[in-house]
Amino acid sequence: MPNRRVLAGFTLLALAVPLAACSAADPRATPTAPVVGPAPAATTTAGFQPVTLDNCGVPVDVGAPPERVVTIKSTPTEMLLALGLGERIVGVAYQDGPVPDEWAADAAGLPVLSDRVPGQEAVLELAPDFVYAGWESNLSADGAGDRAVLAERGIGTYVSPSACQEDGYQPDPLTFDDVFAEIEEVGAIFGVPERASEVAESQRAALDSIEPVTGVSAFWWSSGTDTPYAGGGIGAPNLILSTAGMTNILADVHETWAPAGWEAVIAADPSVLVLVDASWNTFEHKVEYLESNPALSQLTAVQNQRYVRLPFASTEAGVRNVEAAASVAQQVRELGLGG
Amino acid sequence: MARDAAERVRGVVGHDEPAAAAAVATGDAPSPAPASPPEPASSTAPASPPRPRAARRPPLGLLVGVGGALLLATLVVTVTVGPADLAVTEVLRSIAGHLGFRAAEVPRLDDAIVWELRLPRVLTAAAVGAGLAAAGAVMQSLTRNPLADPYLLGLSSGASLGAAAVLLLGLGVLLPVAAFAGAVLALLATLSLARTGGSLTPTRAVLAGLAVSQLAAAATSFVIFWTAKGDSYREILSWLLGSLAGATWSSVAIAVGAVAVAGLVLVFWAGRLDAFAFGDTAAAALGVDPNRTRWLLMTLVALLTGALVSVSGSIGFVGLLVPHAVSPFTGPAHRRLLPVAALAGAVLLVWADTLARTVFDPRELPVGIVTAMLGAPVFAWLLRRSRGASWS
């Protein structure tokens, strides 16, 4: 028994550490963060406006646009690629899947630092000046490094704001305004505000052109098997679903993602099942489980094979959410639903 | 002549002679008057006075009857409870229909919920709870350690390692097999570490089990942190904490089968376990082979626990607590303790699992969390109650 508790405690601790690191009361956080980035003389963009912002409770001060960025997880990598900043990436880590085709060429040359969360030394070896992470937990002492410690070394850090866990920072609920705000913020940090505005504009246009479906309910299954880890009411999954015009059967659950019980799913009998395709829990695995389970195979959606498929990287807040929402709506229509 | 002597012993034992009794007066107290039956004038008795208790414990038939009725009631009630709002009549109709009785048609999905989700789940919970409680009681007696539980021999750690490995390799379908294999390998490692020239002492068994547990836990942690991608750690965590969410009719078969087989063996060996109360030498003097008994029973417990863990993950506290909760009513005699503990464990786990799947509807907790939350305060209460007991 002690070993199980140690393990559970360890896991919880590993998740809690970044929270502690991010708390404003962290004594090691300097009141004014050191100015990061290379010396002003090396600016590549004329007229760069220094940026000061509060990112998940940690002050970030950027004096010059970062030139050597390490990205952790897919959404930061894709964000930078969308902003045309691919050459500034010196290493990518913990990617969730392949990048979309339009950026495949740019992404091909990106050095892969690690398949999982990299360690501090591996990151420092690349001599970065900025680390852009998709999850708060990536920037912990046993991950890429504690944010304050990296800042002292002159390395700026930034976590995707939608991934902040703390009250007041976690978007509740996540909206596309939050997503687009991140694009603008990143643009400001990297000294490419006009490009960011362009990207945001085109995303807004694409968003407006989505025709929502009607009368369709959905269950969003991200991972887990016996106890599915499902999209709750306030995160990216719900945003995507509601943008596509669908009703999330877990819309009342006040979490971004939550472990659900299959019985509740069967009771709700959703019209479609959104199955996230991740390398650790594939679309095929999910379908196979559904169809071979004596209870779940009775679901209307399973009997009629009404599955919607989304790649994992597009399901966390980032530049692919609009495309994901559009894809969902389209797939639903292809299934003959939604009007 | 020996027979005469033996008869004389029985003769002496058989007579309730005040004279004989008075001749062996209480050691440390003033001798009572010879003619009267000796009264407990133990002025030097320790601080706690004799605990007031009923002269006899409840008879076994009563305990088993009450326990059985409670379990049946629990099963019936909990199968009607769940996130899906199903009427009780509908639930009963669904079950009746599957059992071959003529019953009105039940909507396909509701029927699936009752027959494929809830019923296998409560039955598995009952079997796992019963098995863990009985295994815990046996381990506590074999190691003469009130803190023993079924996982003492490194079983749950070994099973966790097997489970983590297949879960992370994406071979989830092999989970029960891998978990069982892991448990058995851990047992073999523990027993070979613990044996000294063929004999298996309780202390060495406990220590060896600890060593194997720590090793397997470290390996499991390594596997998780090395290979876990995305949020797949949640699946393993759920298993490590124990979860009945994936229970199917084959889980029921495995769990019930394992408990039935183990129960059958324990029926024959329960009496032998009693002899261990005063240690190995006393057990041998009472006609029990302590070494062989310990080997056989530990292996039995390991196989039972391995089977249970393979369907439910490592659910804690049940094996540790239920024997202690039950023994004030049954006494330490294993032929009473084991069946009542099994029934109590079954009832406990079914309720714990029901809480786990309904309290945060539509979300679900791993049942191991609920048993821990229930278990810790109960343990504290038990400790407070047994002021005079041998744990001091």
Add this chain to the structure above:
Amino acid sequence: MELTLAGVGTRLGGRWVVDGVDATPPAGALTGLLGPNGAGKTTLLRLVAGLLPAEAGAVLVSDEHAVAGGADRPGPAPGGNGGRLGGWETPLRRPDGLETPALRPAVPVTSLPRRLRARRIAMLEQESSAAVPLLVREVVALGRVPYRSWWGSDPDDAAVARALSSAGASHLADRTWDSLSGGERQRVHIARALAQEPELLLLDEPTNHLDISAQLSLLTFVRSLGVTTVAALHDLNLAATFCDHVLVLSEGRLAAAGAPADVLTPHLLREVYKVDADVLTHPATGRPVIAFPGDATLSTSVPLAR
């Protein structure tokens, strides 16, 4: 029960802890097993109980109640003397090559099936501590384990009650084990042994933890049972007072055997116990009384450091 120790010996960790002990404790009497600490008394008792196998020689017990094949039987056969079956009448060869004479029909104690052995021989150890909160009644019921059927049917409550009352412990029946004093626990242990209805009683230092009156009454009681009893004792005067026969062990070997008056001599005490003492005679009983001078130092004894 007829008990014979025929050149019995065993090694523990390479050393002969008991070495070639020949003795015939008289049946139905109390035999004292004496010797300094480490002489091998506990080990010898375990050999007699059949809990340890003898590496040399054997412990032989009379076979009256065993049937061919040694199957279990509930207690002594009613009526008649059991047949003399399975006897061992060939001489025993000892490690030193000498032969002991042909013995009366008897079997090695280790050849008896365990449960049968437990019904005939009861042993009380020196140290015992229970790990569970048992009631006294339940402790005594353990003595009925050898008689229980496979499922452990209800312990024979009548036998338990009888054992308790004859040990004078009936008033303790519903107490918990942990609440008992040392003397009370010893009493309950005796009751447990009696519940086994043994023909041979083996006691390892039964008078520990008891005050003098309890020591005297315990040994009086044990004698009155009339069961063949071998008791390891450290108190020489108690042995002298109560034992019909004493065996004195010294470093695993039998130093002397016989009636206390014959065995407990100042010479023996000096050789085995390394003390100087006088042996007097009790005016009323005629039994030896060992008197120790106040300052018992001897040239061969090891003085205690100041």
